[in-house]
Amino acid sequence: xxxxxxxxxxxxxxxxxxxxxxxxxxxxxxxxxxxxxxxxxxxxxxxxxxxxxxxxxxxxxxxxxxxxxxxxxxxxxxxxxxxxxxxxxxxxxxxxx
Numbered sequence: 654x655x656x657x658x659x660x661x662x663x664x665x666x667x668x669x670x671x672x673x674x675x676x677x678x679x680x681x682x683x684x685x686x687x688x689x690x691x692x693x694x695x696x697x698x699x700x701x702x703x704x705x706x707x708x709x710x711x712x713x714x715x716x717x718x719x720x721x722x723x724x725x726x727x728x729x730x731x732x733x734x735x736x737x738x739x740x741x742x743x744x745x746x747x748x749x750x
Contacts (some may be wrong), residue, residue: 656709660730661686663709668701673697676706678721688728707731714734722746
């Protein structure tokens, strides 16, 4: 499985180029993203694909010194289950500085 990276998106296409999994995270500001969507096609559910997408996202953000706010319920639950990424996850969006 090779994940594809774009600004504000990590995704997986099948061999026909059809989107089969993705996590989207638009920028709120230069150091903060909003994880808005985690999607996995029905054919892949139960295989840990969403977990892999989220781990890739958390590692990317950590390497860039960014934080994640989650409006996506799955992403919020994922961060709650992965305390090793607590330094990335924020519960509320702080006021701009």
